[in-house]
Amino acid sequence: MTRLTFCLFVLVLGRAVAQDAQVSGLVSDSSGAVMPGVAITIFNQNTGTRRVLQTNAEGLYAAGGLQPGMYRITARRDGFQTVSKIDIKLDVAQTARVDFTLLVSATGESVTVSAEQTRLASTDATVSTVIDRHLIEHLPLNGRSFQSLIALTPGVVLTKATFGEQGQFSVNGQRANANYFTIDGVSANIGVSAGLTLVQSASGSLPGLGATGGTNTLVSVEALEEFRVQTSSYAAEYGRMPGAQVTILTRSGTNQPHGALFNFFRNDVLDARDWFANAERLPNPALRQNDFGGVLGGPVSIPSLYRGRDRTFFFVSYEGLRLRQPQVLATDVPSLRIRELAGSSTRKYLDAFPLPNRPEGRLSFAPFIASFSDQASLDATSLR
Numbered sequence: 572m573t574r575l576t577f578c579l580f581v582l583v584l585g586r587a588v589a590q591d592a593q594v595s596g597l598v599s600d601s602s603g604a605v606m607p608g609v610a611i612t613i614f615n616q617n618t619g620t621r622r623v624l625q626t627n628a629e630g631l632y633a634a635g636g637l638q639p640g641m642y643r644i645t646a647r648r649d650g651f652q653t654v655s656k657i658d659i660k661l662d663v664a665q666t667a668r669v670d671f672t673l674l675v676s677a678t679g680e681s682v683t684v685s686a687e688q689t690r691l692a693s694t695d696a697t698v699s700t701v702i703d704r705h706l707i708e709h710l711p712l713n714g715r716s717f718q719s720l721i722a723l724t725p726g727v728v729l730t731k732a733t734f735g736e737q738g739q740f741s742v743n744g745q746r747a748n749a750n751y752f753t754i755d756g757v758s759a760n761i762g763v764s765a766g767l768t769l770v771q772s773a774s775g776s777l778p779g780l781g782a783t784g785g786t787n788t789l790v791s792v793e794a795l796e797e798f799r800v801q802t803s804s805y806a807a808e809y810g811r812m813p814g815a816q817v818t819i820l821t822r823s824g825t826n827q828p829h830g831a832l833f834n835f836f837r838n839d840v841l842d843a844r845d846w847f848a849n850a851e852r853l854p855n856p857a858l859r860q861n862d863f864g865g866v867l868g869g870p871v872s873i874p875s876l877y878r879g880r881d882r883t884f885f886f887v888s889y890e891g892l893r894l895r896q897p898q899v900l901a902t903d904v905p906s907l908r909i910r911e912l913a914g915s916s917t918r919k920y921l922d923a924f925p926l927p928n929r930p931e932g933r934l935s936f937a938p939f940i941a942s943f944s945d946q947a948s949l950d951a952t953s954l955r
Contacts, residue, residue, distance in 0.1 A: 590756040590818050592661035595633035596669040598626050598646055605630025606673060609648045616641040616658070617825045618884065639663045639797070639820055646671040653681040662701045663799050663820040699801040700724040704822075707795060715792050715835055715862045715890075716785035721817065724800040732784060737762070737777055739784070742802050742815040749814030752778040752789070755821055755955070759789055760812075776812060783947050787890055789819065793833055793866045794888035794953060796820045821955055824884030828869030835862040839897065847899040848942045856897030856942040864890035885955065892949040901940040909935040 598609045609626040617640045626632045639662055645655040651673040661667055702720045712719060721740060722729055730747045732739050738747025752759040762777030781788040801809065801816040809816040839858035848855050868886035904924040905913075908931060913921055927937030 590639070590663050590753065590820055591635060592637045592639050592663065592665045592667065593633070593635040594637060594642075594644070594659075594661060594667045594669055595631065596671065598630050598632065598671045598673065600651070601672065601674050606648065606651075609646050609671075609673070612645040612647070613637065614643045614645070616643055618823070619826055620882075637661055638823070639665070640823075644669055646673060648673060650675065652676045655681065655683045656685075657683060658685055662703065663797055664699075664801070664818045665701070665799075666697075696804040697801055697806070698726075698803045699799050699805070701797060701799045703797040704795070707792060707797075712792060714783070714785050714787075714860075715892075716787055717790075717792055717795060717798070718786050721800055721815075724802060724815070726802045727800070727815070737780070737784070740815075745814035748776045749812050750778075750817060751776075751809065751812035751814070752817045752819065754790060754819045758811075759819070778817075781949055781951075783892075783894070783949070787892060787949055788951050790821055790953065791864065791866070791888050791890040791951060793831060793864065793890070794821050794886070796822045821953065822866070822868065822886055822888075823955060824868035824870060824886045826870050826884075828867075830865065830867035832865040833863065836860060845897060845899060845942070848897075851899070851901075851940050851942075853899065853940065853942040856899065857895050857944045858897045859893065859895040859944075861893045862890065864888065887954045888952070890949075890951045892947070894947045895944040896947070897942070897944050899940070899942045901938055903932070903936040904939045906931040906935050906937040 594613065598606045598611075600606055605626075607626055607628045607630055609630070609632075611624050611626065611632045611634075613622045613624075613634055615621070615638065618638070620638075622634055622637075624632055624634060640660075642659045642661055643655055643657045644659060645653065647653045652675075654671050654673060656669060656671075659667070659669060700723060702717075702723065707717065707720070710720065718739060721727055724742075726743045728741045730736070730738060730741050736747060738750065740750070741747045742750060759778050760776055761779040762775075778786075779788060780786060798817060798819040801818070805816050837858060837860040839855060842858065844855050847853075866886070866888040868884065871883040871885050904927050905921040906927055910918060910921045925939050925941075927939050929938035929940060931937040
């Protein structure tokens with residue numbers, strides 16, 4: 572079984588706001604009085620982009636549409652210390668608050684505060700969990716698919732995935748097909764049923780998982796920056812589905828070129844013999860799993876259009892999967908005796924079944940027990 576997925580995201584005019592981070596705060600002096608007209612600079616430490624704004628008459632500032640990442644936020648006003656807060660991590664779809672207190676200084680003194688000393692307070696009531704890249708890299712993932720990490724979110728209950736019920740998990744008692752997935756702000760609820768019975772896929776409410784049920788066709792783990800699972804009290808912009816809102820952010824290129832190659836494998840040579848195959852004196856079915864690929868990101872410098880760096884970046888990823896899944900199955904087939912007794916017109920239908928390899932049982936049937944390996948393959952490529 573082969574599935575080829577090619578995703579092309581060209582971000583030219585803007586980006587979807589559903590995945591963007593927001594930051595706001597209050598600037599005051601040492602006495603607690605609010606400070607209007609303070610220059611606020613928000614600098615992305617990964618890409619070098621910056622945004623400059625000023626506090627209003629109440630000493631408040633707010634900036635939305637920020638790409639998730641590491642930031643430095645600086646507050647500056649003549650006659651006061653310049654305060655910079657660095658290594659502020661803004662997660663996908665996060666609303667953060669960063670306040671400043673400026674002290675009087677006539678010498679242009681500046682102070683830098685690390686993120687460990689900065690308290691980021693949420694300004695909304697959303698119940699959510701963020702799984703960042705650090706956690707993704709250090710936890711073992713079966714099949715290199717990240718949906719097992721969704722179960723770390725409070726309120727998530729795993730459901731049995733069947734041919735007609737493919738939602739995989741339920742949130743706060745909602746149906747398993749009531750969850751909404753987005754990738755970089757674009758809907759990923761494009762899943763279809765594997766057969767004529769539509770069931771959960773009838774309304775187009777399932778994510779576009781692969782034929783094996785994994786998330787590799789949505790985004791490769793190596794290309795995944797982080798994702799947020801919102802389970803309740805989320806904003807109206809997430810209103811399509813009543814279940815979880817799974818917001819996925821892919822990795823982006825930066826001013827520093829970076830890349831990686833990977834190959835994860837499993838092989839029956841490293842495993843004990845299959846117990847069921849051993850008990851039935853059958854050949855051990857082959858187990859082969861090779862998950863391989865690579866990622867590459869960096870700057871795109873077009874001076875005539877963008878005046879140098881800090882403007883345009885690229886990130887490309889490829890993941891290939893070659894799988895042979897071992898199986899030992901038993902079924903009943905027409906016995907040798909009933910085949911001999913059947914007429915010529917019936918015999919050809921009975922001979923379509925494999926020959927039994929165990930003694931005859933009840934009702935003229937005999938067991939057929941075999942070991943074999945199911946095969947699957949996948950190729951997924953994305954370009955951002």
